[in-house]
Amino acid sequence: MTSVTSIQSAGYSVFIGPQALGDLNSFLQKGGYNKGKLFILVDEHTARHCLPSLTAQVALLEGASILEIESGEASKNIEVCTRLWRAMAELGADRQSLLLNVGGGVIGDMGGFVASTYKRGIPFIQVPTTLLSQVDASVGGKTGIDLDHLKNEIGLFSVPQGVFIWPDFLKTLGRREMISGFAEIIKHALIADKGYWTQLQTCNIADAVVWEELIRHSVQIKNEIVLADPKEKGIRKALNFGHTIGHAIESYFLENDKRQLLHGEAVAVGMIAEAYLSFKYNDFPELELNEVTSFIKSHFSYVEMESMADHRLLELMRHDKKNEKGALNFTLLNRIGEYSINKHATVAQISEALNYYREAAI
Ligand SMILES: NC(=O)c1ccc[n+]([C@@H]2O[C@H](COP(=O)([O-])OP(=O)(O)OC[C@H]3O[C@@H](n4cnc5c(N)ncnc54)[C@H](O)[C@@H]3O)[C@@H](O)[C@H]2O)c1
Ligand SMILES: [Zn+2]
Structure with a gap:
């Protein structure tokens, strides 16, 4: 025990x-x-x-x-x-x-x-x-x-x-809900712990003993971050990795009454798109981008979003609480286990990231 x-x-x-x-x-x-x-x-x-x-x-x-x-x-x-x-x-x-x-x-x-x-x-x-x-x-x-x-x-x-x-x-809990929760575990590993990421590659989340270990590890990571910055003035923004795009996608599906998309499913899409932004504009290694994309792809089904959705997704992103002075605010990866906060991306760059998701995650 x-x-x-x-x-x-x-x-x-x-x-x-x-x-x-x-x-x-x-x-x-x-x-x-x-x-x-x-x-x-x-x-x-x-x-x-x-x-x-x-x-x-x-x-x-x-x-x-x-x-x-x-x-x-x-x-x-x-x-x-x-x-x-x-x-x-x-x-x-x-x-x-x-x-x-x-x-x-x-x-x-x-x-x-x-x-x-x-x-x-x-x-x-x-x-x-x-x-x-x-x-x-x-x-x-x-x-x-x-x-x-x-x-x-x-x-x-x-x-x-x-x-x-x-x-x-x-x-x-149903399998779909379990996998949705797994998205936040993946996020914790990506922002804070390369060893945890490696462990996730081989762990069997259908095993109850494994859950308990993952819960403890993830709570420890999250808790350390929130203790250091309870009101999200700085490093707590790390926990928003995947969420700037993820929340917009979640809202988009809610307002369009489409197939219901769970929080973690939207965040999984957001993490792939934001890993791409990290690669293109934050020197995140291409090899790691491919690793992240294929790991998330192996657990989450593809979420279809027509390119017409981009305009609305960007509008939704403008409401994000993390934005400052009108610029869209992102947490991006430097490498697996390390991040940078307060990164900005343009509309064109975000559309490019969504297109990367559409092509790479299918
Ligand atoms: N406060 C935070 O820091 C924070 C962080 C991440 C997500 N969130 C929020 O959490 C929400 C998503 O949470 P969620 O994924 O738990 O969704 P949820 O609360 O909708 O629960 C998912 C489903 O599982 C059912 N359920 C719950 N426990 C069950 C059990 N033991 N057995 C069978 N069914 C069970 C629920 O009835 C529901 O149908 C979103 O609103 C998101 O914004 C908040
Ligand atoms: Zn979340």
Whole structure:
């Protein structure tokens, strides 16, 4: 058994491993929370697959009030928040209440936002249940919702009381969702750890023992970065590798009601396109570009985007929160495991990168 069971973040701990729900139980007992003040946010999938194991292992949660929303990115909006605030008010939630967000990144981001704004802020806990939220979204204190289809446009930095990662939740997660989470793992390796990248080439993500190792490693990488720069003034932008183009693609698919594209699937496209920008304009070696493209291609299906989409994708990129003084801001790779932040690319260069994706990733 691996030794680290908790990682210290900015004012809270991240518990990882088979004992994580036991740790949650002790945490709630120590905090003196009473049943009437505990609220659990779920969607229909986590209500079915995760809530039973949670309440079986965390006795205090048996009497908690359950708030359920419809699953999916389309729920991450202000209307759903209003319904949640109203339900909490009706159920008597107050500043002594605690909200537990039990689900993927949608539940975690929105639940964190709802808790942080309700009565000027009540405490919350993250219990991430997807690979993506276990390796990335639950750590770092970014909470928020989408504005129409603009990703995470409204929100705030707000840290949870604790993060409890129980890898067994992943047993019921579909393969497509697993691979989507794998995108953030790939990102962590590309920006910070060449050895991790090499390990990913041969690891079998269908193996539960492997997940736990990957979760721990990825949380460590993400946590180190957010501890150094909690509010994304500088190096935290490293975590946006693949996301300038990735978020625009995610928004584009959301607004066009096309085949639903998962966050990690959009980021996978973004990473290939941004690795190309890195090669063309940041001296990222061609050999490594080919390695990145073929590895991502081997895990993710090709995402068809007609060239007419580029105009809209660029408009969406202009809304990116990372932009400064009107220039589109990118995090690019120098080589695998090293990055540069605040790199700029022109419209023509971005179109070229999207075309590289269309030709190289098919
Ligand atoms: N805050 C951050 O730092 C951060 C980082 C990365 C991504 N995000 C956000 O996270 C979101 C994506 O998160 P996601 O990929 O977890 O998506 P998600 O929350 O939509 O979950 C994916 C699907 O899996 C289901 N599910 C969850 N746990 C399950 C389980 N154990 N078994 C079976 N089904 C389960 C959900 O109901 C949903 O249908 C995006 O909105 C993205 O913007 C936030
Ligand atoms: Zn992401």
